[in-house]
Amino acid sequence: MTISELHSDEALRRREFPVVQDSVYLAHAGVCPLPRRVSDAVNGYSAACAMADQEAAIPAGTVHRIRQSAASLIGAQADEISLVGPTSLALSQVAAGLHVKRGQNVLVYHDCYPSNVYPWMALADRGVEVRFMNIRELGRIRVVDVQGQIDEDTRLVSIASAHYLTGFRVNIDAIGKMLRSRGVLFCLDAIQTLGAFPTPATHVDILAADSHKWLLGPCAAGILYVRKEVQPHIRPVVHGWHNVKCPDFLTQDDMQFQEGGRRYEAGTHNFLGLLGLEAALKLVQEIGVEAIASELSRKRAWLAPAIQAKGYEVLRADVLPENAGGITSFHRPGDDMSALHRKLGEAGVVTSRRRMPDGQWLIRLSPHFYNTDAELQRFLDVI
Numbered sequence: 001m002t003i004s005e006l007h008s009d010e011a012l013r014r015r016e017f018p019v020v021q022d023s024v025y026l027a028h029a030g031v032c033p034l035p036r037r038v039s040d041a042v043n044g045y046s047a048a049c050a051m052a053d054q055e056a057a058i059p060a061g062t063v064h065r066i067r068q069s070a071a072s073l074i075g076a077q078a079d080e081i082s083l084v085g086p087t088s089l090a091l092s093q094v095a096a097g098l099h100v101k102r103g104q105n106v107l108v109y110h111d112c113y114p115s116n117v118y119p120w121m122a123l124a125d126r127g128v129e130v131r132f133m134n135i136r137e138l139g140r141i142r143v144v145d146v147q148g149q150i151d152e153d154t155r156l157v158s159i160a161s162a163h164y165l166t167g168f169r170v171n172i173d174a175i176g177k178m179l180r181s182r183g184v185l186f187c188l189d190a191i192q193t194l195g196a197f198p199t200p201a202t203h204v205d206i207l208a209a210d211s212h213k214w215l216l217g218p219c220a221a222g223i224l225y226v227r228k229e230v231q232p233h234i235r236p237v238v239h240g241w242h243n244v245k246c247p248d249f250l251t252q253d254d255m256q257f258q259e260g261g262r263r264y265e266a267g268t269h270n271f272l273g274l275l276g277l278e279a280a281l282k283l284v285q286e287i288g289v290e291a292i293a294s295e296l297s298r299k300r301a302w303l304a305p306a307i308q309a310k311g312y313e314v315l316r317a318d319v320l321p322e323n324a325g326g327i328t329s330f331h332r333p334g335d336d337m338s339a340l341h342r343k344l345g346e347a348g349v350v351t352s353r354r355r356m357p358d359g360q361w362l363i364r365l366s367p368h369f370y371n372t373d374a375e376l377q378r379f380l381d382v383i
Helices: 003-008 010-016 036-049 062-074 087-097 118-126 143-147 172-181 260-264 271-287 289-308 337-346 373-382
Strands: 105-108 129-132 154-160 185-189 206-209 223-226 328-331 352-355 361-365
Touching: 003 010, 003 289, 010 036, 036 271, 062 223, 062 271, 087 118, 087 185, 087 206, 087 223, 105 118, 118 129, 143 172, 154 172, 172 185, 223 260, 271 289, 289 328, 289 373, 337 352, 337 361, 337 373
Parallel strands: 105 129, 105 154, 154 185, 185 206
Antiparallel strands: 206 223, 328 361, 352 361
16 A cells, blocks of 8 residues: 555545544654554454453454564664653653663753653652753754763763654764764654654664654554663663563562663563554555655645644744755734634544644644645645
C-alpha cells in the first residue's frame, strides 16, 4: 500500500482508516485513532486470550520480533530496545537511574513538553544542577544553542526531536555528534517524529517514544532505546521477576539484572499494546518513513500560507524544510480560539487546542499521510 493508492482509492482509505468515515482527523500530535489493522491485531489477541493463558496466546518470538522492528526504525540493535510503555515512564526511569554526581548538571528545555522536563527537574533533590536552555524563539533549538550552554560538568542533554507546539525539528545527528565529542549523553524525546520523519539513533544515547501519536499505535505501548555502551550508566530503578534473574521463579540472594533491553522491563508485558504496536510498526514501514515525511512536509508547506491568507499567524511559518515537522499551529490576536476549536469540532474537523507559555491559545493541526487535500480544504473552509 502506498500513499498514492490511499488517496486515489477512497474505499481502501476508509477500510484502512475507519476514522475518516465520520470526521477529518487532524490531531495526530495528540492521540491518534487506530488504523484498522492495529485495531484488528489488538482485538484478535484479546479474543484469543478469552480461550487461553494470555501469555500462551502470544506466538513464540513475538516480543523479540517487535524489538527488531522497533530497532530497525531507528537504526539500533534489538537488544537496545526496552518495551516499557509511556514516554513519561521511560524518561523517568532514565533520569532516576542515571549515574550522575552531585554538582554535575543536566541541560533541558523548560518549554518542552512536561514529560521531558519533570523527570530531570526531580534530579535537583540529588544535588544535580538542572539547567534550562536559553532559546530565542519557542522550540527552535540549534546546535549552537546546545553547544554554548554545556560545560565540563554537563552529564546529559535532553531535548525533543520536534517541539510539540511549533513542530520545529532539531538536527538530531549534528547535536548528537557534538555532544558525543564532548562526552555528554544525548537523550531524545522522539514522540513527535517517530513514525512521521526519519529519527535516527546513530548519534543518540537514549530515545523514548510512545506509539499513540505519529506511529499510529495504542497508548502506553512505546519504546525505550538505550545504547548498549550506555546501559551500564543507567541502573534499573524498577525491579521484578522479568528484569532481575530468578531461575524457576525463585528469589536469589543477589540481584543480577538481565542483559539488554530487558533490564528496564520489571514485569509482565502489556501484550495487548505490544500486538498493536507491532501492527503499527509494520504499517509505517510498509508505507515508508521517507514517503510519510515527504507527504507531511508537502501538507505543511501548503497549509501554512493558506492559513496566513485567512488572516491568522502561523508559528514558525518561515521554518526551513529540513526543520519543518508535521505540526502547524496558528492563532489570531483578539480572536477566541476556543470558539474556533468548538466550531471545527461541530463541523467534524478534529484539531487540538493548546496554549503557549505567554498564555496565547492556539489551534494545532497535525494531519497524517492518509489525510487528503480535500480534507484539508474542508478545514480551511471552516476557518
